[in-house]
Amino acid sequence: MCEWQRLRTRINHDWLKNEYLKNLDGLIIQIKSSQSIENKLCRELQAYLKRWSERHGEIEKLLNTAEKGLSPRTLFEKEPLIRCTRKNKDWLAPLIHGLWLSRHDIRKWVKETETILTEANQSHALLQSYYSVTQDELQILKTLEIFSDLVGDLSRQISKFPGKVITV
Amino acid sequence: MTNLPKILIIDDQYGRIHHSGGGIHPRTSFCLCAGIKDVTGDIPFPETNNNSPIVEGVFLRGQIEEDGYVRNDIEGVIEAIHKGWKEWPRWALIMIDLQFITGKVKPDGTIEGCESDSDPSIFFGLSILERLRQDLELRDIPVVLLSSMDRAPIEKRFADHSICQFLDKVDIDRHHGKKRIANLLQDHGLIEDPSGKIIGHSIPLLKCLREARLRARADGKNILILGERGTGKELLTSYIHQHSGRIGKLEMCFLQGCPETLVEDLLFGHIKGAFSGAHTDQSGAVERADKGTLFIDEFGAIPPGVQTKLLRLLGNTREVQRMGSDRKKRVDILVVLATNRMNLVDSSDFQADLLDRVDVEQSIKLPSLSERDEDIPALIEYFVRHYEAKYKVSLQAEERKIDSEAVSLLINQPWPGNIRQLEEVISNAINRFPRIRVLSSSHLSLPQISLDSPKKNCDAEPFYIKNSLTFSELLSQLDTFEFKTVPEKRVELTNALPNLKLSYSKCAANLLRTALIVTSKFTLENPEGEVQITPAVNIISGKKKFSTSQAADEIKRIFRQSPEDIQKYWLADSILSKAIEIAVTLRPRKGSSSRN
Numbered sequence: 001m002c003e004w005q006r007l008r009t010r011i012n013h014d015w016l017k018n019e020y021l022k023n024l025d026g027l028i029i030q031i032k033s034s035q036s037i038e039n040k041l042c043r044e045l046q047a048y049l050k051r052w053s054e055r056h057g058e059i060e061k062l063l064n065t066a067e068k069g070l071s072p073r074t075l076f077e078k079e080p081l082i083r084c085t086r087k088n089k090d091w092l093a094p095l096i097h098g099l100w101l102s103r104h105d106i107r108k109w110v111k112e113t114e115t116i117l118t119e120a121n122q123s124h125a126l127l128q129s130y131y132s133v134t135q136d137e138l139q140i141l142k143t144l145e146i147f148s149d150l151v152g153d154l155s156r157q158i159s160k161f162p163g164k165v166i167t168v
Numbered sequence: 169m170t171n172l173p174k175i176l177i178i179d180d181q182y183g184r185i186h187h188s189g190g191g192i193h194p195r196t197s198f199c200l201c202a203g204i205k206d207v208t209g210d211i212p213f214p215e216t217n218n219n220s221p222i223v224e225g226v227f228l229r230g231q232i233e234e235d236g237y238v239r240n241d242i243e244g245v246i247e248a249i250h251k252g253w254k255e256w257p258r259w260a261l262i263m264i265d266l267q268f269i270t271g272k273v274k275p276d277g278t279i280e281g282c283e284s285d286s287d288p289s290i291f292f293g294l295s296i297l298e299r300l301r302q303d304l305e306l307r308d309i310p311v312v313l314l315s316s317m318d319r320a321p322i323e324k325r326f327a328d329h330s331i332c333q334f335l336d337k338v339d340i341d342r343h344h345g346k347k348r349i350a351n352l353l354q355d356h357g358l359i360e361d362p363s364g365k366i367i368g369h370s371i372p373l374l375k376c377l378r379e380a381r382l383r384a385r386a387d388g389k390n391i392l393i394l395g396e397r398g399t400g401k402e403l404l405t406s407y408i409h410q411h412s413g414r415i416g417k418l419e420m421c422f423l424q425g426c427p428e429t430l431v432e433d434l435l436f437g438h439i440k441g442a443f444s445g446a447h448t449d450q451s452g453a454v455e456r457a458d459k460g461t462l463f464i465d466e467f468g469a470i471p472p473g474v475q476t477k478l479l480r481l482l483g484n485t486r487e488v489q490r491m492g493s494d495r496k497k498r499v500d501i502l503v504v505l506a507t508n509r510m511n512l513v514d515s516s517d518f519q520a521d522l523l524d525r526v527d528v529e530q531s532i533k534l535p536s537l538s539e540r541d542e543d544i545p546a547l548i549e550y551f552v553r554h555y556e557a558k559y560k561v562s563l564q565a566e567e568r569k570i571d572s573e574a575v576s577l578l579i580n581q582p583w584p585g586n587i588r589q590l591e592e593v594i595s596n597a598i599n600r601f602p603r604i605r606v607l608s609s610s611h612l613s614l615p616q617i618s619l620d621s622p623k624k625n626c627d628a629e630p631f632y633i634k635n636s637l638t639f640s641e642l643l644s645q646l647d648t649f650e651f652k653t654v655p656e657k658r659v660e661l662t663n664a665l666p667n668l669k670l671s672y673s674k675c676a677a678n679l680l681r682t683a684l685i686v687t688s689k690f691t692l693e694n695p696e697g698e699v700q701i702t703p704a705v706n707i708i709s710g711k712k713k714f715s716t717s718q719a720a721d722e723i724k725r726i727f728r729q730s731p732e733d734i735q736k737y738w739l740a741d742s743i744l745s746k747a748i749e750i751a752v753t754l755r756p757r758k759g760s761s762s763r764n
Contacts, residue, residue: 013316014181018182018316019194023192025345026200027191027197030200044191152338159338
């Protein structure tokens, strides 16, 4: 498992899938069930909004480093390719990277994922404003559902990234 | 009313009380999304108005946290699985996470993790699974892998261990989570019939119900039920029909003993003038079952001439032709056939084509009652209540308790006629003794065969089942009794026998003493009462009738079989010592008489 995948596991598996998404959905079910956002649920919502503010940057970092972290060029930093001469590495590594990019459109995946992340961030901002300004429960619930679905899409999209460094 | 099924979820993150994210525990949210009622008991579970749970969940971390360090605990996991598999409701299925994070606990409560945690070849989930499949008692447990890890590297290894399904945690969301868990339970879970019509929760029955649900879904296939008489083939067919989702009705055909022409008419119907007496067109069971299910009982009794006509019905075309008509009609039916002839393939009475179409190899085997004796108490309870209600008005039948000895007696019968025979015994008992408050062994008219052929393969048959035993025989058997069980258990049970013998012999002494008091003959010459051993021994021996010499021998034997402490008790007691004195006087020799 490469360093980028470890980071992905921490963010996507441990946090988004196992914790954050479940909590957003659990909150929605509770709000719908109680038909109002009581104090306890209010505190929960506040905690989850704050959590996103704290951690969405990690997702951005994950996406920004995807190309570098998943590229077979990283193999030149490990045994046995690390033993290649500097001269050979200088031309071979970019070539391998280029070939890999031509076969796996990682930039497109990153862009698509960033789009979802942006939408999720916008939805989060909207939710934040409904929560702190209007207190409109219906709007809050509706936006919360959209936000949760976007985070779910984001998690699924992140899962689609390669599970290992693919050689060409 | 049946219990909610219970599942075990072994997951390091959800099984741990600590969580670092703020808000409610993610396990609680997972349960809300999945329709699970968390009954683990370590964290409170919210009551919600509109989210009625479909299953109860117990969460297990599978790890031990000691001195700020977390390690996996395979023995603890296996022990917990065993415990919940033996009691009812037992695990309907188990969900296992793949990766368990171990190592040092960080100041924020999260766990550092070790390099080996993320090695797919030694995932802890895999170790649990391997242990489950090696354990003969646990290998029937359905296992679902609940993980959001990339499963590609270990797909083959898990397939080798009969994994029911991989379930990605991200799919357990508020939209589909509950439905997905419900489907899992339907497809793989060992669950009771929620309608309560099929009584029981033994593993053979639950496996049969699971097979029935799966086969019911396979549209267009024919289903063959193999089962001894009285095992409930009709009920199982209703269950299949209910789970098939078919909108038509269930049409049942009972063909045993019918002549060939009648069988054909019952199945396919006729047109006016097809035979003398056919005054109008008449549909058969096949047409009436269109869009539904056709059940043909005693498929083994279908005459060879009708088998040919059945071929078209059981084939893909599903065609039916009324007697006397040349018009064929297509029907959309699920055909369920049943027979108690367990060797259809070896029989020469059936066309090979026909057997191919009913797919004998894929038949559903209904367990006999002796294979599911765990269900007998529930069946007794059901039938007792049913017949009490039935005879409440006509016979003023009263509600009664069921004596545990009666239950044990019924459990240990061979029941060649299966549930139907058990029902008859209960029905007769209620009918004959409607106004009693306790149903005991004496109310049960057991079939003769059950007295002659006691149940086989019975571990440690209870002594009281052999109700012909006297106290002395019982005490004697306690010295030599051998338990048919695993060696470790055998030693444990055998070591407990001396205590049992002490209790039994004290019980025998006190019972005899009481019997001697109540049967004493009081006369003017003997106002203290004259001890009479024969009536006393007959009282403590139930139905057995002893002569005086036999009674004397029985007293001597009980005394001789009793441990030393109890013998001292006898000799210190005036009544018991008198009985011994009489017995020795009457039968001074050591030898004993024959009881009969």
